Amino acid sequence: MSDYLVKGYAYDGTVRIYAAITTKLVDHAREIHQLWPTATQALGRTLTAGVIQGSFYAEDQQITIRIDGGGPLGKILVDADAHGHVRGYVQNSHVNLIYDEGDKAGSSAVGQAVGTNGFLQVTKDLKIRDFFTSTAALQTGEIAEDFTYYFAASEQIPSAVGLGVVVDTDNTVKVAGGFILQIMPGCKKESLDRIEQLIEEMEPLNRLLLAGKMPEDIVEYLSDMSWDPLYTLPLAFECNCSRERFRSGLATLPEADLVEMMDDEITTTECQFCRSTYTFTPTDLETIIEERTQKGS
Ligand SMILES: [Zn+2]
CATH class of the missing domain: 3.55.30.10 (Hsp33 domain)
Incomplete structure (x- = not known):
């Protein structure tokens, strides 16, 4: 039921x-x-x-x-x-x-x-x-x-x-x-x-x-x-989390932190509410940094 x-x-x-x-x-x-x-x-x-x-x-x-x-x-x-x-x-x-x-x-x-x-x-x-x-x-x-x-x-x-x-x-x-x-x-x-x-x-x-x-x-x-x-x-x-949300979250971190994460082969983020995990490669993180630089922030 x-x-x-x-x-x-x-x-x-x-x-x-x-x-x-x-x-x-x-x-x-x-x-x-x-x-x-x-x-x-x-x-x-x-x-x-x-x-x-x-x-x-x-x-x-x-x-x-x-x-x-x-x-x-x-x-x-x-x-x-x-x-x-x-x-x-x-x-x-x-x-x-x-x-x-x-x-x-x-x-x-x-x-x-x-x-x-x-x-x-x-x-x-x-x-x-x-x-x-x-x-x-x-x-x-x-x-x-x-x-x-x-x-x-x-x-x-x-x-x-x-x-x-x-x-x-x-x-x-x-x-x-x-x-x-x-x-x-x-x-x-x-x-x-x-x-x-x-x-x-x-x-x-x-x-x-x-x-x-x-x-x-x-x-x-x-x-x-x-x-x-x-x-x-x-x-x-039901959880409304998504990879895109976690990606936006990463984009708010200081560049030094993102660079440090790039040392890992895979960065894994986990949703506390539903335990879904989302992974990011060093290339993904580099793209996040590049996008931010282009936006001039
Ligand atoms: Zn979730």
Whole structure:
């Protein structure tokens, strides 16, 4: 089954609910980045939140999410567009931490691995003049709580965020998905109370996903069984890197650096997001230098 997202309105149009299944794209990230289970959890949750948040926007608008909590995973970076495409990586892929005590004993210690001494930052490229960046302090490092806090503190939108990634015994992704529910102005007190109650009584998302619940089921539950579907969007891990982009990147380097690279038979550049590699020969590098000299720069 392919990954997709569902968007619906509920409570007389005063609440919007997004729910997504992201198993394939999270497992793709695990595979290309060789992620260990806690890294899969952390990046998987961020990719899921990112691809849902990306769908809030339109046309060629894009967002970049940075999470840096000072934990062993290092930075997490996720890019998403408005069309269900997402890409991302975590600085240290080989992290596996398990909580050994408390009510989370035995489960992946995502909060510990991310750390809480830092921030969640969203940069929006809305294709109008400048970028917009907003930042919120990390709350637990468990990602869902951090997004909930981010939406409330930085965007003034009361929200509920649920993110779930279940890693199988062979370290592949068994299921992944999530939801974001947002309260808009005009939402009645009785609706708010009902939503609060539903979220409180909701089974853990991991369990719902394992039981085969689909995005429609999650929206239906959160809407108290009455919602208007708005659209369905296919989701995928996709990177827009190209050899040409890396070539332009090389062209910004000081000439001395390029000359030094020409000592190597082949210069290999790697995309951090998708691990694609692009190679350049000394002749390629010489051409880059020549082109630049001709431009008079
Ligand atoms: Zn790439």
